[in-house]
Amino acid sequence: KVPTPESDDEDEPKSPIRAYLHLETVTTQPSRGCKPATTSMKAVQCSPFIFYADNSFDFFINAIAVAAKMTVSNLTLSHLHWKFETLANLPMKVLSNSVGYNTMIDMVKEHTKGHTIFLFLPKPVDLEAPVTEVSSWNNRAYEYDEEPSNTASEDLSHKAQISALQAGFLTDCEDLEHKFSIGNHILFPAKRIYTKNGLFWEMTSLRLDVWAVAIVYISLTMVCLYVLI
Numbered sequence: 158k159v160p161t162p163e164s165d166d167e168d169e170p171k172s173p174i175r176a177y178l179h180l181e182t183v184t185t186q187p188s189r190g191c192k193p194a195t196t197s198m199k200a201v202q203c204s205p206f207i208f209y210a211d212n213s214f215d216f217f218i219n220a221i222a223v224a225a226k227m228t229v230s231n232l233t234l235s236h237l238h239w240k241f242e243t244l245a246n247l248p249m250k251v252l253s254n255s256v257g258y259n260t261m262i263d264m265v266k267e268h269t270k271g272h273t274i275f276l277f278l279p280k281p282v283d284l285e286a287p288v289t290e291v292s293s294w295n296n297r298a299y300e301y302d303e304e305p306s307n308t309a310s311e312d313l314s315h316k317a318q319i320s321a322l323q324a325g326f327l328t329d330c331e332d333l334e335h336k337f338s339i340g341n342h343i344l345f346p347a348k349r350i351y352t353k354n355g356l357f358w359e360m361t362s363l364r365l366d367v368w369a370v371a372i373v374y375i376s377l378t379m380v381c382l383y384v385l386i
Contacts, residue, residue, distance in 0.1 A: 171209050174265055175273045177242070178203040178224045180280035200277065210262050214255040221276065228344060228357060231281050242273040249277060329369035333360070 179200040188194040203224045208217055221237075222229045238249035239261055251257050265272055334349070337360040342350035349360035358364070 171211070172272055173207045173209060175205055175207055176220070176224075176276055177205045177273070178221060178276045178278065180225060181277055182280045201280070210266060214258040217258060221278070223343065225278065226344060227281065229355065233279050233281065236279050238277045239274050240277075241268060242275055252276070327369075330365050333365045333368055337365075 179202050181198055181200045184197050184199060186195045186197070203226075206220045206224050208220055218229055218232065218234070222232055225232070234253045237252045239252045240247060240249045250261070252261055261274070265274065337349040337351060339349055340346045342348075342352065342357070344350075345357070345359070349365075351358045351360055
């Protein structure tokens with residue numbers, strides 16, 4: 158390949174690369190009579206995204222995660238493949254690491270019929286929904302009188318302790334709710350999320366309670382709590 162003069166490279170604008178991600182699902186049709194069981198592949202297209210040849214592999218993977226609405230850790234990169242839009246008859250190529258990414262970039266630069274690629278990735282299996290965590294702070298309808306007790310005095314003492322605990326950290330819970338508002342992360346629009354080092358934690362009501370109690374009774378500030386997690 159004849160190198161292009163440096164002046165031309167400086168004047169030539171960067172060409173965007175359009176990527177269309179497809180999440181694949183394998184379905185199995187059970188056997189019927191003499192017909193054996195068959196499998197078929199279905200692909201659902203996600204929102205397209207744009208990147209450039211000088212973007213890093215990590216940037217590219219994060220863009221895929223956003224398009225797929227999942228975390229990077231849930232991407233099955235060993236099964237990630239790609240191909241050109243206009244050369245559909247060519248076999249798909251593996252894109253599981255930075256080497257495959259750089260190879261794809263080189264091929265895209267040599268491609269003169271547009272810069273659009275198709276990405277194919279197995280759709281992850283939906284995880285079981287977590288058990289709803291109930292705490293005394295977010296369950297006001299809970300009747301403490303329904304709990305068994307030996308004497309009436311013990312029941313009153315129990316209720317008094319919980320009422321005092323609620324009054325002590327209610328303000329701190331509200332502050333934490335404001336700090337971690339619902340939808341504070343683009344990947345989890347319906348949850349409160351705390352992130353650190355590429356990992357994600359859902360700030361459930363139970364975790365908010367624990368943090369609030371720690372602030373009140375252990376005299377930890379919000380900043381100290383971030384360091385401890």
